[in-house]
Amino acid sequence: MRIGELARRTGVTPRALRYYEEQGLLTPERRPSGYREYGDRDVDAVHGIRTLLAAGLNSAAIAEILPGLPLPGQRQAGPTCPELLDGLARERARITRQMDELAAARAILDAIMGAEAPSEVIRTPRA
Amino acid sequence: MRIGELARRTGVTPRALRYYEEQGLLTPERRPSGYREYGDRDVDAVHGIRTLLAAGLNSAAIAEILPGLPLPGQRQAGPTCPELLDGLARERARITRQMDELAAARAILDAIMGAEAPSEVIRTPRA
DNA sequence: CTTGACTCTGCCGTCGGCGTGAAGGTCTAG
DNA sequence: CTAGACCTTCACGCCGACGGCAGAGTCAAG
Numbered sequence: 095m096r097i098g099e100l101a102r103r104t105g106v107t108p109r110a111l112r113y114y115e116e117q118g119l120l121t122p123e124r125r126p127s128g129y130r131e132y133g134d135r136d137v138d139a140v141h142g143i144r145t146l147l148a149a150g151l152n153s154a155a156i157a158e159i160l161p162g163l164p165l166p167g168q169r170q171a172g173p174t175c176p177e178l179l180d181g182l183a184r185e186r187a188r189i190t191r192q193m194d195e196l197a198a199a200r201a202i203l204d205a206i207m208g209a210e211a212p213s214e215v216i217r218t219p220r221a
Numbered sequence: 222m223r224i225g226e227l228a229r230r231t232g233v234t235p236r237a238l239r240y241y242e243e244q245g246l247l248t249p250e251r252r253p254s255g256y257r258e259y260g261d262r263d264v265d266a267v268h269g270i271r272t273l274l275a276a277g278l279n280s281a282a283i284a285e286i287l288p289g290l291p292l293p294g295q296r297q298a299g300p301t302c303p304e305l306l307d308g309l310a311r312e313r314a315r316i317t318r319q320m321d322e323l324a325a326a327r328a329i330l331d332a333i334m335g336a337e338a339p340s341e342v343i344r345t346p347r348a
Numbered sequence: 349c350t351t352g353a354c355t356c357t358g359c360c361g362t363c364g365g366c367g368t369g370a371a372g373g374t375c376t377a378g
Numbered sequence: 379c380t381a382g383a384c385c386t387t388c389a390c391g392c393c394g395a396c397g398g399c400a401g402a403g404t405c406a407a408g
Contacts, residue, residue: 098384113366127374128386142329148319149326152364162333182334189327192275193320199276200316202269206289207309225354235355240396254404255356279394
């Protein structure tokens with residue numbers, strides 16, 4: 095498919111898709127005309143990229159770890175890289191820390207809401 | 222205390238502290254010389270600000286909700302503002318969503334690590 | 349008085365993930 | 379053939395939370 099369709103199927107703008115390619119996250123084929131040609135697997139890849147970006151990973155980190163993504167079987171040209179595992183572990187730790195920070199921030203908000211709410215039942219009790 | 226001491230006691234640079242003031246998050250007194258004079262409560266305030274910033278709230282949002290922070294009693298000049306609760310709820314929802322996204326991203330990393338790790342015991346099992 | 353540490357107010361720089369044109373090729377329906 | 383939708387490559391703009399520097403004032407110690 096071409097970039098427009100991939101954009102529609104992923105909810106990501108063409109500009110962002112070109113940016114991902116520039117960062118080495120996607121490597122679509124090219125038609126003789128120069129048009130990019132994407133495969134169906136790229137839909138999943140883009141979703142993965144978006145999830146990882148939303149988690150605060152930068153494109154360099156994603157580029158490093160994303161080659162292991164497809165996950166159909168474990169048949170991957172990957173050399174089961176040693177330093178790759180390092181990067182994965184680091185990012186995982188970052189995410190866990192970030193979750194803790196979010197929990198702390200939410201606790202602050204809850205404390206304020208609890209003090210601020212006119213002694214009603216607490217809204218959105220726990221989620 | 223002056224800005225340098227507050228900086229040391231909070232681990233935040235003087236530049237950042239001035240920025241927080243510029244954004245209305247801190248309102249230190251001024252000596253006749255123009256020097257900022259902070260109170261002990263500002264130490265806690267800065268920690269709160271840092272936590273909220275780390276959770277992705279921008280300074281405008283923090284400025285909106287932070288007046289309810291001190292929490293010594295509930296004696297607060299606050300009018301138990303109605304729209305304040307709205308902002309609080311919105312930010313809380315944002316945080317919860319963000320935690321979900323982080324969990325999803327971590328799951329991706331775990332999947333890759335699980336496939337990539339040479340069938341050893343999984344590192345950092347659950348945290 | 350002088351030195352050195354500290355502080356003040358500007359104001360420009362940075363970084364990442366794009367948005368937003370501009371200027372020009374491609375492709376397909378009628 | 380032509381219009382219109384789609385695509386290409388530059389290349390500048392943006393935003394938020396500061397970093398960093400310049401030029402100048404403040405203040406306690408010796």
